[in-house]
Amino acid sequence: MTSFWNDLPQPFFILAPMEAVTDVVFRHVVKQAGAPDIFFTEFANATGWVHAGDKAIAGRLIKTDDEQPLIAQIWGGEPGDMEAFAKHCAKLGFNGIDINMGCPAKSAIKSGGAALIRRPDIAIAAIDAAKKSGLPVSVKTRLGYTYVDEWREWLTAILKQDIVNLTIHLRTKKEMSKVAAHYELIDEIVKLRDEIAPQTLLTINGDIRDREHGLEITRKHPGVNGIMIGRGVFSDPFCFRRAIELSSVEEAVTGASSPVSRTPKEYSEAEYSSTIHHKSELIALLHYHLDLFDHYQPTLGRPFETLKRFFKIYIRDFDGAKELREKLMHTTTTDEVRLAIANIRDL
The missing domain is CATH 3.20.20.70 (Aldolase class I)
Structure with missing residues (x-):
């Protein structure tokens, strides 16, 4: 067929x-x-x-x-x-x-x-x-x-x-x-x-x-x-990305069909820089993950604890990453995660 x-x-x-x-x-x-x-x-x-x-x-x-x-x-x-x-x-x-x-x-x-x-x-x-x-x-x-x-x-x-x-x-x-x-x-x-x-x-x-x-x-x-x-x-959460996409990262990461409430304008250009492992981009992707989790959790019914296996994807390869991951493992809500990572978005 x-x-x-x-x-x-x-x-x-x-x-x-x-x-x-x-x-x-x-x-x-x-x-x-x-x-x-x-x-x-x-x-x-x-x-x-x-x-x-x-x-x-x-x-x-x-x-x-x-x-x-x-x-x-x-x-x-x-x-x-x-x-x-x-x-x-x-x-x-x-x-x-x-x-x-x-x-x-x-x-x-x-x-x-x-x-x-x-x-x-x-x-x-x-x-x-x-x-x-x-x-x-x-x-x-x-x-x-x-x-x-x-x-x-x-x-x-x-x-x-x-x-x-x-x-x-x-x-x-x-x-x-x-x-x-x-x-x-x-x-x-x-x-x-x-x-x-x-x-x-x-x-x-x-x-x-x-x-x-x-x-x-x-x-x-x-x-x-x-x-x-x-x-x-x-x-590498960007492992599927084609090289040509690196020049249009914002478009690739904030498609109009996104089911979450945040709009592309709420993500700064720095967050989606063309350097695929840039810390700001990883943190922005974590924020996107948190938004998606909040959106689907009522339907999926999966507990917050299931999120914790993903933190190592985003919090890595920078000074203080290990300590921040350990802190995130003690969070109990997505808002607590957002608060914990708020101060590193501009680093």
């Missing part, structure tokens, strides 16, 4: 799905800092939704119309549940379904995630079930469960399912993120894809820092179609 995947620039860039990170708030933060070509949601469990409804997925599928294209990442081990949930995602207006077959978390491998690497029969059934939604179906997985050399047999099984995109985190489930990603396998994986499913796009994930790093990988490894960045966004 043809879909938005066929019209993407190459290489395309994707914000990786990250549990308790890539919700509607943080996706908008990244979009404003420098948008990827595709957004993924957090992981949403099909079986949980089937049995308990929306309360089981706790706002993971909340989205807005200005997030395009947006893929619902789902997981589970029961094909019937996957079918029902994928059809629900189609009704909600998502642009595609991505099945998580690589999450190493203990809660996930009880019925899905990386456990499917050991159950290719269930993995194949899950793909077939999700396709009944009418949406394009992709898969995100790892090289293997325990051993790196599992990759060929496992990826062969998935590539035979005629999915639109295969994202490979270049580690095994056992390796977690404790070793370097296995870039040495990229060319062999491209060759396997070309032999089995040349129509399937191939996306690489693991240790990719930013757009320039991703472009370097695609130059070295022809045949790679996409780059997915996950943890890199914590080191």
Whole structure:
């Protein structure tokens, strides 16, 4: 089937799905800092939704119309549940379904995630079930469960399912993120894809820092179609931004479709200077994050404490940053955070 995947620039860039990170708030933060070509949601469990409804997925599928294209990442081990949930995602207006077959978390491998690497029969059934939604179906997985050399047999099984995109985190489930990603396998994986499913796009994930790093990988490894960045966004929230955008930062970071109350004029030019790691710009982005959190919190219902994992993104690389982060970890409201950072905006 043809879909938005066929019209993407190459290489395309994707914000990786990250549990308790890539919700509607943080996706908008990244979009404003420098948008990827595709957004993924957090992981949403099909079986949980089937049995308990929306309360089981706790706002993971909340989205807005200005997030395009947006893929619902789902997981589970029961094909019937996957079918029902994928059809629900189609009704909600998502642009595609991505099945998580690589999450190493203990809660996930009880019925899905990386456990499917050991159950290719269930993995194949899950793909077939999700396709009944009418949406394009992709898969995100790892090289293997325990051993790196599992990759060929496992990826062969998935590539035979005629999915639109295969994202490979270049580690095994056992390796977690404790070793370097296995870039040495990229060319062999491209060759396997070309032999089995040349129509399937191939996306690489693991240790990719930013757009320039991703472009370097695609130059070295022809045949790679996409780059997915996950943890890199914590080191550089502007990691997706193109060089050309540096001359129009204010426009890129304060789009007119912003759902928050602050207007672009309320952000000074200094806050969005063209130096991507400039302290003022990071602080301005934190203010934007706080505004978004306040806007969506009544809908998401997520406690203030969930914000604290993000402070290290913005408060860094300047004198006193460590002490300020420690202070922010003791705040209890967004207004307290704003007060704590008020005096550093002009430094």
